[in-house]
Amino acid sequence: MSDTKRPVLEVRNLSVTLPAGADRVHAVEKVSFTVNPGEIVCLVGESGSGKSVIAFTVMGLLAKALKPTSGEILLEGENILTVGETRLRELRCTRMSMIFQEPMTALNPVMTCGQQIDEVLETHTQLDQAARKAKIIAILDRVKLPEPERIYASYPHQLSGGQRQRIMIAMALVLDPVLLIADEPTTALDVTTQAEILKLIAELQTLEGTGVLFITHDFGVVAEIAHRVAVLRWGELVEMGPTEKILSRPEHGYTKMLISSVPSIHPAHRGVRKDGPTVLRTEKLGKTYSGNAFFQKARVVKAAVDVNLDIRRGETLGIVGESGSGKSTVARCIARLIDPSEGKIFLGDTEIATMKAGKLRPHRRRVQIVFQDPYRSMNPRITVGDSIIEGPMNFGLKREEALARARGLMETVRLDPNSLDRFPHQFSGGQRQRICIARALAMEPELLIADEAVSALDVSVQKQVLELLDEIRVRLNLAVLFITHDLRVAAQICDYVAVMSKGRVVEYGSAEQVFGAPKDDYTKALFAAAPGRHWEFGKFAA
Amino acid sequence: MLDFIIRRLIAVIPVLTVVAVFVFLMLRLTPGDPAAVIAGDNATSDQIDDIRRKLGLDEPIWTQFVIWIGNMLQGNFGESFFFKKTVAELIAQRIEPTLALAVCTLIFAVALSVPLGVLAAYRQGSVLDRVVMGFSVLGFSVPGFVIGYCLIYIFAIELGWLPVQGYVRIGVNFWGFLERMVLPSLTLSVGFIALISRITRASVLEVLNEDYIRTARAKGLSNRVVLMRHALRNAAVPILTVIGLGIAILIGGAVVTESVFGLPGLGRLTVEAVLSRDFPTIQTVILMFSVVYVVINLLIDISYTLFDPRIRY
Numbered sequence: 001m002s003d004t005k006r007p008v009l010e011v012r013n014l015s016v017t018l019p020a021g022a023d024r025v026h027a028v029e030k031v032s033f034t035v036n037p038g039e040i041v042c043l044v045g046e047s048g049s050g051k052s053v054i055a056f057t058v059m060g061l062l063a064k065a066l067k068p069t070s071g072e073i074l075l076e077g078e079n080i081l082t083v084g085e086t087r088l089r090e091l092r093c094t095r096m097s098m099i100f101q102e103p104m105t106a107l108n109p110v111m112t113c114g115q116q117i118d119e120v121l122e123t124h125t126q127l128d129q130a131a132r133k134a135k136i137i138a139i140l141d142r143v144k145l146p147e148p149e150r151i152y153a154s155y156p157h158q159l160s161g162g163q164r165q166r167i168m169i170a171m172a173l174v175l176d177p178v179l180l181i182a183d184e185p186t187t188a189l190d191v192t193t194q195a196e197i198l199k200l201i202a203e204l205q206t207l208e209g210t211g212v213l214f215i216t217h218d219f220g221v222v223a224e225i226a227h228r229v230a231v232l233r234w235g236e237l238v239e240m241g242p243t244e245k246i247l248s249r250p251e252h253g254y255t256k257m258l259i260s261s262v263p264s265i266h267p268a269h270r271g272v273r274k275d276g277p278t279v280l281r282t283e284k285l286g287k288t289y290s291g292n293a294f295f296q297k298a299r300v301v302k303a304a305v306d307v308n309l310d311i312r313r314g315e316t317l318g319i320v321g322e323s324g325s326g327k328s329t330v331a332r333c334i335a336r337l338i339d340p341s342e343g344k345i346f347l348g349d350t351e352i353a354t355m356k357a358g359k360l361r362p363h364r365r366r367v368q369i370v371f372q373d374p375y376r377s378m379n380p381r382i383t384v385g386d387s388i389i390e391g392p393m394n395f396g397l398k399r400e401e402a403l404a405r406a407r408g409l410m411e412t413v414r415l416d417p418n419s420l421d422r423f424p425h426q427f428s429g430g431q432r433q434r435i436c437i438a439r440a441l442a443m444e445p446e447l448l449i450a451d452e453a454v455s456a457l458d459v460s461v462q463k464q465v466l467e468l469l470d471e472i473r474v475r476l477n478l479a480v481l482f483i484t485h486d487l488r489v490a491a492q493i494c495d496y497v498a499v500m501s502k503g504r505v506v507e508y509g510s511a512e513q514v515f516g517a518p519k520d521d522y523t524k525a526l527f528a529a530a531p532g533r534h535w536e537f538g539k540f541a542a
Numbered sequence: 543m544l545d546f547i548i549r550r551l552i553a554v555i556p557v558l559t560v561v562a563v564f565v566f567l568m569l570r571l572t573p574g575d576p577a578a579v580i581a582g583d584n585a586t587s588d589q590i591d592d593i594r595r596k597l598g599l600d601e602p603i604w605t606q607f608v609i610w611i612g613n614m615l616q617g618n619f620g621e622s623f624f625f626k627k628t629v630a631e632l633i634a635q636r637i638e639p640t641l642a643l644a645v646c647t648l649i650f651a652v653a654l655s656v657p658l659g660v661l662a663a664y665r666q667g668s669v670l671d672r673v674v675m676g677f678s679v680l681g682f683s684v685p686g687f688v689i690g691y692c693l694i695y696i697f698a699i700e701l702g703w704l705p706v707q708g709y710v711r712i713g714v715n716f717w718g719f720l721e722r723m724v725l726p727s728l729t730l731s732v733g734f735i736a737l738i739s740r741i742t743r744a745s746v747l748e749v750l751n752e753d754y755i756r757t758a759r760a761k762g763l764s765n766r767v768v769l770m771r772h773a774l775r776n777a778a779v780p781i782l783t784v785i786g787l788g789i790a791i792l793i794g795g796a797v798v799t800e801s802v803f804g805l806p807g808l809g810r811l812t813v814e815a816v817l818s819r820d821f822p823t824i825q826t827v828i829l830m831f832s833v834v835y836v837v838i839n840l841l842i843d844i845s846y847t848l849f850d851p852r853i854r855y
Contacts, residue, residue, distance in 0.1 A: 059760055092762035105753040110775050110850055119771075120761050155851045171761070 006077065007034040008178040008211035009058065009096075014071035016053055016062070016235075027053045027066055028235045035179065035211040040202070042214045042222045042243070045232035046258070046458035047429075051215045053235075055181045057081075058213070059098050060088040076178060093120050097172035101184040103164035107156040113167045114152035120174055139170045143200060161323075162193035169200065176208055183215045190322035191485070195529035198225050217458065219262045220488070220532030223247060231255045248540060260538030261463040263488040265530060267511040276313030279348065279446050279479035280334065280367075283308060286342035287329050303329040305503045307343070311447065311496075316473060316480040318494030318511070320487060322526075326503040327483050331449050334481065335367050336360060348446070365395055368440035372452035374432035378424040378439075385420030388439045395443070402442070409438040412475075413468060430461035434468065441472065448473075449481045454489060466493055487530050491515050499523045543847075546855030550840050554833070561832045562614075565825050566607055576623050576819035597623060610825070620822035624815070629826045632811065639709050640807035642719070643799065644792055646727035648785075651734040656774075656781065658735075659742025664769055666747060674739055681736030686795050690729040690802035697725060707804035726803045730795045734788055741784045745777035752776070778849040786842035793831050 016028040028050040035041045043051040056062045058073055060080060072079045075096055080088065100106040108116060114136055121132040133152075140148035143166040156164055165185060172180055182201065186194040202225055205212050216222060222229055222243060229247075230240040231254070239252040250256050285307040290300045304326040311317045319327040333340040336352060345353040352363055371377040378387055388409065389402035397405070407417040413434035424432055433453060440448055450469065454462045470493060473480050484490050490497055490511070497514040499507040499522065507520040518524050527533065577594040578585070594600050598609065613620055619629040662674040698706040704725055710718035749755065750773055758772045793809075800809035808827060815823040846853045 061756060061759055089762040089764065092760055094762070098760045100753060100757065102753055106757045108754040108758065108772050108776065109852055111772075119758075119763060119767075123761065123763055123767075157852045168757070171757075 007036045007074075008076055009035040009213065010072070010074040011054070011058070012072045012074070014054065014057065014068065014073060016050070016057055016066050016068050019065040024234065026050075026235050028057070030071070031232075031235075031237045032071075033230050033237065033240060035213050037178065037211050038206065038209040039227045040205060040212040040214055040225055042216055042226035042229045043232060044216060044219065044222055044229055044258075046217060046460065048234065049232040050235035051232050052183055054232075055098065055183050055213065055215050058179075058181060059092065059096065060085075061098075090124070093172070093177065094124050094175045095177050096179040096181065097175075097177045098181040098183065099165070099168045099172050099185045102188050103161050103168055103185075104188065106168055107164055109156055112153055112155055113159070117167070117171045117174060120171055124175060135174065136170075139174045140167075142204070143167075143170045143173075145170070160193075161189055162197060165189065165193075165197050166200070169197075169204070173204060173208070173210070177210065179211050179213065180205065181213045181215070184217070185214075186221065187216070187218070191487070191531075192322065192525060192529040194221075194531065195224075198531065201225070218531065219247070219259060219459070219537055220530065220535075223532030223535040223537075231258065247535060247537070250540065256540065258460060259540075261460045262537035263463070263466070263486075263492040264536065264538075265488050265491050265515070265527075265533050266536075267491040267494075267515045274312070276315060276477070276479075277348075278310050278312050278346075280481070281310040281346040282330075282334065282343060283346070284343040285309075285330065285333060285340055285345060285353070287326075287333055287338065288341045302503050304333065304340075307500075307505055309498060309505070309508070311479045311481060313446075313479050314473065314477045315495045316470075316482050316493055318482045318484060318490040318497045319500055320484055320490045320497060320526075321500035322485060324502075325500040327485075327500050328451055329503075330500070331369070331451050331481060331483050334447075335369050335449055336364075337369075365391070365443045366446045367449065368443050368445040368447075369449040369451055370433070370436045370440050370453040373456050374429050374436055375424075375456075377436055378432060380424055383421050383423055384427070384435045387424075388420070388435070388442050391439070391443045405442055406438070409441055412441065412472065413438045428461075430457055430465060433457060433461075433465055437465075437469065437472070441476070445478070447479045447481060449483070451483045452485065453482075455484065455486060462489070469493065487515075487527065499526065543844075543855045547840070547844070550843070554836050557836060558829060558832060561829060562611065562825070563607075565828050566610065567603075569819075569821050569824060570603055570606075574819045576821060579819050580623060610822075614826075614829075619826045622815075622820055622823045624818040624820040625823070629822050632823060633808065633826065633830070636806060636808050636811045638711065638807075639800065639805040640796055640809060642712060642723060643726055643730065643796060643805065643807060646723050647730045647734065647792060650727050651731040651738060652785065654731070655735040655738035656742050659739040659781075660746050660769060660774060662739065662743045663746035663750065663773075664765075671743075674743070678736035678740045681732045684732070686729055686733065686798045687802050689732050690725070690799060693725050693729055694802075709805045709807075722803075722805075726799050726805060729802070730792065730799045733791055733795065737784060737788055737791070738781065742777065742781050745780045746773050749773045749776045775849055779846055779853075782842050782845060782849070786839040789835055789838050793835070 011034070012032050014028055014031045015026055017025060018027045031054060033041065043054060045051045053062070053066065057068055058080070062068070068081055071081070073081050075091065080091065107113070117136045117139070118132055121127055121135060127135065136152060137148045140151055145151045145163060145166050151159070151163070156167070159167070185201070186197050189197060198221065201212065204210070214225060226243045228241065229243050231238045231246065231252070233254050239246065239250060239255045246255065247259060250259060285304060286302070287304040288300060288302050307330050309317060319330060321327045329338070332338045334345055340353050343353060344351050347363060347366055350363060352360060355363070378384070385403065385406055388406040389399065392402040392405060393399060403420070406420055410417040410420065415431060415434055424435070427435065454465050457465060466489065469480070472478065482490070482493055494511045496509065497511050498505045499514065499520065501522045507514055507518060507523045514523065518527060575590070577590045577597060577599060581590045581593055598606060610620070621628050622632055625632055658674050662671040665671050694706055697704050705722055709722055712719045755768060755772055758768045796807065796809035797812055799805070800807045801813060812824065812827050815827065847855070
C-alpha cells in the first residue's frame with residue numbers, strides 16, 4: 001500500500017465556524033497538517049482547543065451547528081469536504097475509521113459485539129455470512145481478545161472497558177482502512193489497560209502501515225506513542241514537529257507552559273513531618289455490599305477490606321488505585337457518606353464508624369470533601385455564595401458572619417470576593433473547583449478529602465489547583481486525604497501513599513519509599529504501565 | 543426471573559385489598575338504595591325491606607364485607623341484583639366486545655404512533671414534527687365522546703361508509719365485526735396515539751444523542767439502519783412502560799366509547815350497574831380491571847428483557 005509516500009490525510013487551511021454567540025468565531029482556524037502512511041500523529045491540546053472538532057470534521061460527523069468554512073481535507077487525495085453523504089458513508093470504516101473515548105457507551109448495549117462488527121461487513125462488502133463470521137473471529141483474535149467465539153456472542157455490558165475498546169478497534173480495523181482516528185481512546189481506561197491498548201494500536205498500525213490521527217490531552221501518552229505532535233490552542237495550530245523535538249525543545253511559549261505543567265512521576269522532596277497529632281485513623285475498615293434476593297444466593301462484593309490508615313495534621317495521605325480498587329469507598333466511609341460494615345474510624349479521639357446519624361451531625365463539620373466533577377457537584381440554581389455559606393449557617397453561624405468568612409475564603413482560593421452572587425455556570429471548571437474547595441474550607445474542617453479533585457481539569461489548571469491545595473494545607477495545617485488514579489499527581493502532592501487493589505491496601509508508606517522502591521508486585525506493575533514514565537517533562541534542552 | 547414474578551404477584555395482594563375495601567365502602571357510603579331501585583316506583587316500604595333482607599343488605603357493613611370477601615376467595619362472584627344472573631355469567635357475556643375494542647385500539651395506536659414518533663424525532667423541528675406534536679396536544683385535550691360523535695357524523699352519517707352503532711360477534715360475521723370496530727377503536731386510540739407518539743419521540747431523541755449512535759454513523763450505516771436498528775430498540779423500554787400505564791386510559795375510555803357506539807361490553811355493563819346500584823357487579827368488574835392492569839404491567843416488565851439484555855430479574 002505504501003507504494004508512494006503520499007500522505008493518507010492532508011488537512012489544508014481548515015476552518016470550522018462556531019454558531020453565533022459562542023465565545024469565539026472559529027472552533028478551528030486555518031489548521032494544516034498531514035498524516036503519512038504508517039505514522040502516528042498526535043493532536044494535543046486542552047479542552048476547547050478544537051482537537052476533537054478536527055477529528056469529527058474528517059469523519060464528516062460534525063454536529064449540525066458547526067460548519068467547515070474553508071480549506072480542504074484530502075483523504076488519499078480525495079477532498080471529503082466536497083463529496084456527498086453517500087460517498088462519505090462508503091469511505092467510513094473502509095478508508096477511514098474512528099475509535100472513541102468512552103468504550104462504555106460507544107457500543108450499542110442491545111446488540112452483541114459480533115453483530116455490531118458484522119454490520120460493518122454487511123454494509124461495505126459482498127461477503128456471505130460464513131465468510132463474514134470467519135473474518136470477524138480473525139480480527140477479534142488479532143486484537144487479542146480471549147475466546148473470540150464467546151466474545152462474538154457477548155453483549156457489551158458483559159465485557160470490561162479494555163475489552164470493549166478492543167472491540168471498537170476490531171470494528172475500526174476490520175476492513176484495513178488507511179486512516180485511523182483515535183479520539184482519546186485510552187482516557188477513560190485504567191493505567192494498566194491503557195498501556196495494553198496503546199501497545200495494541202501501535203502494533204496493528206505498524207503491521208498494516210495505517211496512518212493514525214491520535215487525539216489526546218495527555219503528554220504521557222504522547223511520549224509513549226506519537227511520531228509527530230501538533231499542539232493546538234483555541235483552534236489554532238501552535239506548533240508541530242517530531243515528538244522528541246516538541247517534548248525536549250519546544251519553541252512556542254504555550255507548548256513550554258503545557259509540558260512543564262505535567263506533574264513529574266518522581267515524588268517531590270517534601271520532608272515528611274512526623275510530629276502532628278493524628279487527625280484520622282482507621283482500624284480494619286471494611287465495606288461489603290450485598291444484593292438481597294428472595295430465593296437465590298445473595299451476591300456479596302467486598303469493596304474494602306481491612307483498611308488501616310492514619311493521617312496526622314499537616315500531612316497529605318494519597319490513596320492511589322485503579323477503578324474498582326475501593327479508594328472512593330474508603331473515602332466515603334471516612335466521611336460517613338456511606339456506612340462502613342466493619343472496623344473503626346477514629347476522628348481525633350471520637351469513634352465515628354458506628355455512630356448514629358443524630359450524634360454524628362456535630363462531627364460532620366470536621367470532615368469535608370471536594371469531589372471530582374466541578375460541573376456537577378454544585379447546585380446550578382443557587383449562587384456560589386449561598387453554596388459556600390450553607391454549611392456554616394447550618395452549624396449556627398449568622399448570615400453576615402458566614403458571608404464574611406466566604407469572602408475571605410474566596411481570596412484564599414484566589415477568586416474575586418465580589419463574585420459571590422454569581423452562579424456556577426459563570427465560572428470555568430478550574431474556578432468551580434476552587435469554589436468547591438472554598439465551600440469545604442468554610443466548615444473549618446480538620447480533614448479535607450479530595451476525591452479525584454483534579455482529574456477532570458486540564459493539565460495547566462490542574463497544576464494551579466494542586467499548588468493551591470498544598471498551600472492551603474500548609475497555611476491551615478490541615479490533614480488531607482487525596483484520592484487519585486493519577487500516579488503523577490500523587491507523586492507531587494502526597495507525603496504518604498497507600499496503593500489499593502481489589503479493596504485492599506497492598507502497599508503503604510512514604511511517597512519516596514513507595515515511588516522510589518515499590519515492593520508489591522501490583523504497585524510495580526502500576527508504575528510500569530504509567531505512560532511516558534521515561535520522560536522528565538519540562539526539563540527542556542537549551 | 544421466577545423470583546421476580548412471584549414477588550410481583552405477591553405484591554398484587556395488598557393492591558387488590560385496598561381496591562376491594564375502597565370500592566366496597568364507596569358503594570355503601572354513597573346515597574342510593576339498590577333495593578328501592580329493584581322494587582320500582584310503586585313499592586311499599588315493607589316490600590323494599592323484604593328485598594333488602596333477601597340481598598343481605600340488612601346486615602352490618604362489616605358482616606357484608608366479610609361475606610363478600612369469603613365468597614370471592616371461593617371463586618363465587620355473587621349474583622347480580624339487577625340482571626338476575628350470576629356476575630360470572632354476566633362478565634362472560636360482555637367481555638368479547640371490550641376485549642375486541644381494547645386489542646383493536648392497541649394495534650391501531652402502536653402501529654400508528656411509534657412510526658410517527660420516530661419520524662418526528664428524526665426530523666426534529668420540521669413541519670412533520672410540529673404536525674405530529676400538534677396533533678398529540680389535540681388528542682390529549684379533546685374528550686373521547688366528542689371525537690366519537692364527530693367520527694360518527696363524518697363517516698357514518700355524512701359519508702355513509704360505516705355503520706353508526708352496534709356490535710356483531712366476531713364468530714357471526716367477521717366483516718360486520720370489523721366494520722363496527724373501526725370507529726370505536728379510532729376514537730379510543732386518539733388519546734393513546736397522542737401519548738405514545740410523544741413518548742416515542744422523546745425517547746428516540748434521547749437515544750440519538752448517545753455515543754453508540756455516533757459509532758453507528760462512523761461505521762457508514764445508512765440513516766434508516768441507524769434509526770430502526772440502533773435507536774428504536776434502545777428507546778423501547780420507556781415506550782413499553784407508557785403503553786402499560788396507558789392500559790388504565792384504555793379501561794376508562796372503554797366506558798365512554800362503548801356508550802357512544804352502543805357496544806354491549808364491560809364498559810357499558812359498568813355504567814348500567816352503577817346506575818342501578820348493582821353492588822356485586824360493580825365490585826367484581828372493578829376488581830377485575832385492577833387485576834388486568836397489574837398483570838399487563840407485569841407482562842410489560844418481563845417483556846423488557848426481550849429488548850434490553852442488560853435487564854435481568
